[in-house]
Amino acid sequence: MNLKQFQKIKLGITALLAALMAVAVTQQNYILAVVAVITSMLVIIVLKKQVKEVTVDERDLEIGGKAARLSLSIFSVVGAAMVFVLLMLRDRNSEFELIGSVLAYAVCGLLMLYSLVFNYYYRGVEGRRRFWYLFLTMIAILGFAIVGLRGFSGEDDWVCQNGQWIKHGQPSRPMPVTPCRK
Amino acid sequence: MKNRIRELRTKHNLTQEELARKVGVRRETIVFLEQGKYNPSLKLAHDVAKTFKVKIDELFSFE
Numbered sequence: 001m002n003l004k005q006f007q008k009i010k011l012g013i014t015a016l017l018a019a020l021m022a023v024a025v026t027q028q029n030y031i032l033a034v035v036a037v038i039t040s041m042l043v044i045i046v047l048k049k050q051v052k053e054v055t056v057d058e059r060d061l062e063i064g065g066k067a068a069r070l071s072l073s074i075f076s077v078v079g080a081a082m083v084f085v086l087l088m089l090r091d092r093n094s095e096f097e098l099i100g101s102v103l104a105y106a107v108c109g110l111l112m113l114y115s116l117v118f119n120y121y122y123r124g125v126e127g128r129r130r131f132w133y134l135f136l137t138m139i140a141i142l143g144f145a146i147v148g149l150r151g152f153s154g155e156d157d158w159v160c161q162n163g164q165w166i167k168h169g170q171p172s173r174p175m176p177v178t179p180c181r182k
Numbered sequence: 183m184k185n186r187i188r189e190l191r192t193k194h195n196l197t198q199e200e201l202a203r204k205v206g207v208r209r210e211t212i213v214f215l216e217q218g219k220y221n222p223s224l225k226l227a228h229d230v231a232k233t234f235k236v237k238i239d240e241l242f243s244f245e
Binding site: 053054057058059060 | 207208210214222223225226
């Protein structure tokens with residue numbers, strides 16, 4: 001298989017995946033979404049191995065690195081600005097606080113991940129230290145995800161019911177000052 | 183930085199595609215190299231110089 005054929009097939013798989021994701025989301029069939037993503041990734045990996053030509057070279061990697069750094073900077077700056085705007089406007093819509101918090105968490109998570117990956121390459125981690133570095137990185141990512149899911153799941157939060165804020169679980173923050181209009 | 187890649191490639195009757203395959207990069211990288219729009223890694227510079235049987239400093243020149 002040559003590179004052009006591979007790129008055409010990859011485009012087809014991506015289009016099919018997008019259609020399947022749309023169906024999965026509308027039908028709320030999340031197993032279909034997970035199976036579709038994993039299957040398409042595996043098919044692309046297998047097909048890529050069949051390509052005899054060079055698919056990625058040093059120039060692609062250099063450009064990829066520059067693009068990733070710039071994208072990260074833009075996302076972090078715009079994301080942080082959006083967080084402040086959303087938190088400032090939380091009195092107008094109580095949902096803004098949750099959106100702002102999730103966005104802040106996502107920006108912090110991305111920066112944390114970038115630092116870990118950057119350090120991995122910067123220090124040239126090798127041998128036994130490589131295993132421990134990857135292991136601790138996975139633990140950090142897992143911990144971050146668990147704390148995030150716990151924090152945003154609404155388990156321990158103030159719930160708006162019949163015009164009153166009702167304590168649900170053990171919320172860490174005080175009762176919202178915004179009026180409850182549900 | 184200037185280079186003699188196009189000149190030497192023509193001299194060796196190689197297409198950009200063939201040179202790319204010999205040094206393990208994509209054809210586009212050779213295009214940008216010849217135009218002086220891309221500074222190669224030391225390994226790529228070495229591989230290109232080896233293909234043309236010249237020294238690296240004969241291939242590239244700083245101005």
